Amino acid sequence: MRPPSRVREMPILRVIARALVPVILLFGLYVQFHGDFGPGGGFQAGVIFAAGLIIFALTFGVEALRQVVSVVLTERLMAAGVLLYGAVGVLAMFLGGEFLNYSALDPLTTGHHGQHLGIIAIELGVGIAVAATIMRVYYAFVGRRLDGDGEATEPALGAEPGEGTP
Amino acid sequence: MPPVELLLMLLLLATVIVVARLKDLFAAAMLTGIASLLAAGLFVLMDAVDVAFTEAAVGAGVSTVLFLGALSLTSRREKQQERTRILRILPIVIVVATGAALIYGTWDMPAYGDPDAVIHHHLAPDLIAETEEKIHIPNIVTAILASFRGYDTLGEVVVIFTAGVGVALLLGGLGLRRRDAGTEEES
Numbered sequence: 001m002r003p004p005s006r007v008r009e010m011p012i013l014r015v016i017a018r019a020l021v022p023v024i025l026l027f028g029l030y031v032q033f034h035g036d037f038g039p040g041g042g043f044q045a046g047v048i049f050a051a052g053l054i055i056f057a058l059t060f061g062v063e064a065l066r067q068v069v070s071v072v073l074t075e076r077l078m079a080a081g082v083l084l085y086g087a088v089g090v091l092a093m094f095l096g097g098e099f100l101n102y103s104a105l106d107p108l109t110t111g112h113h114g115q116h117l118g119i120i121a122i123e124l125g126v127g128i129a130v131a132a133t134i135m136r137v138y139y140a141f142v143g144r145r146l147d148g149d150g151e152a153t154e155p156a157l158g159a160e161p162g163e164g165t166p
Numbered sequence: 167m168p169p170v171e172l173l174l175m176l177l178l179l180a181t182v183i184v185v186a187r188l189k190d191l192f193a194a195a196m197l198t199g200i201a202s203l204l205a206a207g208l209f210v211l212m213d214a215v216d217v218a219f220t221e222a223a224v225g226a227g228v229s230t231v232l233f234l235g236a237l238s239l240t241s242r243r244e245k246q247q248e249r250t251r252i253l254r255i256l257p258i259v260i261v262v263a264t265g266a267a268l269i270y271g272t273w274d275m276p277a278y279g280d281p282d283a284v285i286h287h288h289l290a291p292d293l294i295a296e297t298e299e300k301i302h303i304p305n306i307v308t309a310i311l312a313s314f315r316g317y318d319t320l321g322e323v324v325v326i327f328t329a330g331v332g333v334a335l336l337l338g339g340l341g342l343r344r345r346d347a348g349t350e351e352e353s
Contacts, residue, residue: 031219035305035308036303036304036305036308036309037303037304037305038305039215039216039219039305039307040216040219041216041307041308041311041312043220044216044219044220044223047220047223047224047227047228048223050228051223051227051228051231054228054231058231075334078327078330078331079327081323081327082323082324082327085319085320085323086320089316089320099317100316100317100320102313102316112302115300115301115302115303115313116302116303118312118313118316119301119303119308119309119312119313122312122316122319122320123308123312125323126319126323129323129326129327130323130326132330133326133327133329133330134228134330136330136333136334137232137329137330137333137334138228138231138232138235140333140334140336140337140338141232141235141236141337142235143337143338
């Protein structure tokens with residue numbers, strides 16, 4: 001495979017990635033918060049958001065992405081997404097409803113806004129968990145080296161050349 | 167079958183046959199992504215936009231990147247290996263038998279888009295009638311996944327989380343992690 005350093009010297013790739021990545025991230029947010037009205041939702045949004053960041057890593061290097069989203073941060077966000085989902089369910093219980101009964105989130109009206117709020121909150125939890133998980137899996141693949149048994153290290157896809165054990 | 171569906175189906179068939187025969191793993195990984203994109207196109211034509219969305223993003227996007235990431239750890243071409251005659255014939259026999267069984271199974275299914283099919287008369291009419299009134303959002307799919315079946319979706323998110331933890335533990339990337347933790351402590 002062509003060395004990644006050469007990929008990052010290609011001006012066409014860099015220019016297109018620079019223009020595309022913000023649009024992909026924005027589209028991910030649109031899919032996230034428009035899920036009640038159109039197709040999509042937390043899962044698709046999380047995947048699109050993570051894919052946008054991975055395109056960034058493929059063109060500008062994993063190091064550049066890790067300055068924005070560190071590996072530790074992805075692990076924390078994975079848990080935070082699941083916990084946000086569960087917390088909405090528990091909150092509904094505290095407000096007098098059943099677990100995950102969003103109508104209880106808004107006791108003043110007949111529950112219209114509660115349903116809306118609950119769905120937006122849990123979809124956000126799904127989106128965060130999915131995006132962080134995909135980033136973490138990508139880091140796991142990229143961070144893997146053949147140096148365990150003394151073989152020559154080959155830079156993984158998108159990784160900095162010469163990057164080895166710390 | 168309408169011409170657009172037929173065209174996509176034929177392209178999909180051609181793609182998967184080429185993937186099975188290719189020795190160049192890089193080209194095979196890219197063609198797998200194209201197969202996913204064609205499948206996503208078929209899902210759109212069947213009005214399953216949510217599924218198409220997922221197929222395009224996961225199948226064509228992320229999994230192709232992960233294939234390439236795995237490829238960068240191995241060689242680009244499949245190793246030539248001597249195979250006995252039975253090993254050459256057995257896979258195609260299994261594939262043909264499985265395919266034949268699946269096609270036989272479709273004979274019992276209702277025609278595609280048949281409004282009298284059982285599946286359209288069980289819960290679907292109630293959900294279509296009551297979603298607007300109970301949940302107050304227009305997307306019925308989201309209402310079912312997030313609200314009516316919220317508990318199931320919570321389970322799915324936990325599955326994704328568990329899968330991520332499993333990959334992190336098995337494949338590691340611990341070098342990256344340690345250095346991140348180190349820079350965090352320094353700063």
